[in-house]
Amino acid sequence: MASKAVKSVKNLGVFQKPGLFDKGVGALLPEAYRKFYKEWKETEPSAVHYIPEEGKWRRDELTGEVQPIQNAPIPLTYPKEHNSHLWGGEAIIQGFQLRNKNSRRVPHFWVPTLKRSVVHSEVLDKYFSVIVTDRTISLINSNYGFDHYLLKTPAYDLKSLLALGLKRKVLKELEAGCPTLKDQPELQKEILNKYMKYLNAYTSDEIDWYGYSFTEACRRIERKIEEQETIVPLKHVYRAQLIDKLRAAHIEEAMTQSLKSSESGLGTTWLQKMNPFGKKKTT
Amino acid sequence: MWRNSLNVLSKATFQQFLLKSVCQKEQIRTTFILKRKYAPLLSKKGSPPKKLKARQHIYELVKDTKLEKRPNIDVILTSFVDGLGNIGEKVSVKPQYGYNHLILPGLAVYATSENEEKYKKYALRDDQVKYSSPNALLMIHALQRMCLSVIMNREHVWTLKPWHIKVSFRKCGYVVPEDAITLPEKHIKGPDMNLENKEFYVTVTINKSEKVNVRCILHHWSTDLVNRIPHIDKFWELPLEPMYAEFKDVLSEIPKKSNNVNNNTI
Structure with a gap:
């Protein structure tokens, strides 16, 4: 408790920089997306390029000195292209090599070896030609299938938008009960039995918002808001306002008029009136 | 600190639904595994990790797992595969071959406990085409493709016997036991120059089960x-x-080698 109090005091008067979800369209995003984003971007991926030391303390064999173990992960970089590939947790490492004891360090990039291969999704009943690493294939093999690999691996290890998008599709397909396999009911049942257990970890809202990048999610929510709004022409608004005012003034003609413009005949355009072949809508 | 705590939290929640019963194997590394040459500075308890210095970005290669031999994977065959086995058999193959040539085309499935149970029934069923050995189909194709030259004496009287055929096979590099060779019912006797350069057939029985007709030509x-x-x-x-x-x-049923050759050249 004491440390908490100290912290809050420390933060007093310090400007808190607004985060991604505190301002603009980001603030409109649902909790389901925020959860995914936290899992995807703000969690340390599992160690692929280094072997983390186990335990809390290490004793020096020679001196007997005890030191804490703090695993500082190797910084990884993900290029733009990796979003359309499946790298299976691998990434690019930028660093230095010390090739000779007496020479200066040399910059070096450790880049994963990529190859084009095919992955097969049982749930979607589709084959995908994708660029993968050997690690991806061996992970698929050790997980006994691409679907198992996708569904079992958390977002911080899948990393690429392609993998996350596929995972969303698989989850959605499972949630809907595999409609693509309608013609083979036996296979459908078998696959549902096999993969249904993975659905327990997600709510349907979380599945809906899984695997979008931040900008994609923003565009999506913007579009959703736009769809919900119905644009009413101003002439209809002004007309209703005018009629209201006239009614307030107890003018008899206004009493018989409807507030809705569609019933007054304003809804039909002047062009429809002119067109001898155009039929008037009967509603 | 909050970042670390989040890490711990989310990993714990994930472990809840990661069922260990199905295929939780040791993590596989097929990539560069590096080590820092100079260890980063230790940070105080509760404070964020210290900023890395340039020399802490100097890495040494511990292992490049791409150069290491990867362990075989177990698969269960869903149909007969040449040189591997029958339906329902569990075989251990190299991972790349298994993935590209068996799993992806649907000739095999991963050897999970569920699949093992599922394909046990197939292994026991009789209506599937089965071969006496993994190489039986290969052998059948090889024998059907060949044209055996049977060379007989022009001076002495002879009747064609299985051991003649055995010798002819041996000349081509095939070791065929005598009891596996069946001659046609009609006896072939010689020397007879009318039979020179004419076709006949013999039947070879592979592993006492599969029968193949082999095209032969008589020469004196x-x-x-x-x-x-x-x-x-x-x-x-x-x-x-x-x-x-x-x-x-019988001879018209055996695919002829010459036709294939001509087709290819055209």
Whole structure:
């Protein structure tokens, strides 16, 4: 408790920089997306390029000195292209090599070896030609299938938008009960039995918002808001306002008029009136 | 600090639904595994990790797992595969071959406990086509493709026996036991120059189960140089007549090598 109090005091008067979800369209995003984003971007991926030391303390064999173990992960970089590939947790490492004891360090990039291969999704009943690493294939093999690999691996290890998008599709397909396999009911049942257990970890809202990048999610929510709004022409608004005012003034003609413009005949355009072949809508 | 705590939290929640019963194997690394040459500075308890210095970005290669041999994977065959096994058999293959040539085309599935149970039934069923050995189909194709030259004596009287065929096979590099060779019912006797360069067939039984008809051609040979018939180059490509009319049906069923060759060249 004491440390908490100290912290809050420390933060007093310090400007808190607004985060991604505190301002603009980001603030409109649902909790389901925020959860995914936290899992995807703000969690340390599992160690692929280094072997983390186990335990809390290490004793020096020679001196007997005890030191804490703090695993500082190797910084990884993900290029733009990796979003359309499946790298299976691998990434690019930028660093230095010390090739000779007496020479200066040399910059070096450790880049994963990529190859084009095919992955097969049982749930979607589709084959995908994708660029993968050997690690991806061996992970698929050790997980006994691409679907198992996708569904079992958390977002911080899948990393690429392609993998996350596929995972969303698989989850959605499972949630809907595999409609693509309608013609083979036996296979459908078998696959549902096999993969249904993975659905327990997600709510349907979380599945809906899984695997979008931040900008994609923003565009999506913007579009959703736009769809919900119905644009009413101003002439209809002004007309209703005018009629209201006239009614307030107890003018008899206004009493018989409807507030809705569609019933007054304003809804039909002047062009429809002119067109001898155009039929008037009967509603 | 909050970042670390989040890490711990989310990993714990994930472990809840990661069922360990199904295929939780040790993590596989097929990539560069590096080590820092200079260890980063230790940070105080509760404070964020210290900023890395340039020299802490100097890495040493511990292992490049791409150069290491990867362990085999176990698969269960869903159909007969040449040189591997019958349906329902569990085989251990190299991972790349298994993935590209068995799993992706649907010839096999991963050897999970569920799949093992599922394909146990298939292994016991009789209506599937089964072969006596993984290489049986390969052998059948090889024998069907060949045209065996049976060379007999031009001077002494003979009746064709299985051991003649055995010797002819041996000349081509095939070791065929005598009891596996069945001759046609009609006896072939010689020397008879009417039979020279004519086709007949023998039946070879592989592992006492699969029967294959092999196309043969009779040639005569003499120790006397004058009587010796000149060798015909690529006799297997020529259109030849059957020795007897009875053989015609069987011989027409055996795919002929010459046809394939011609088709390819055209």
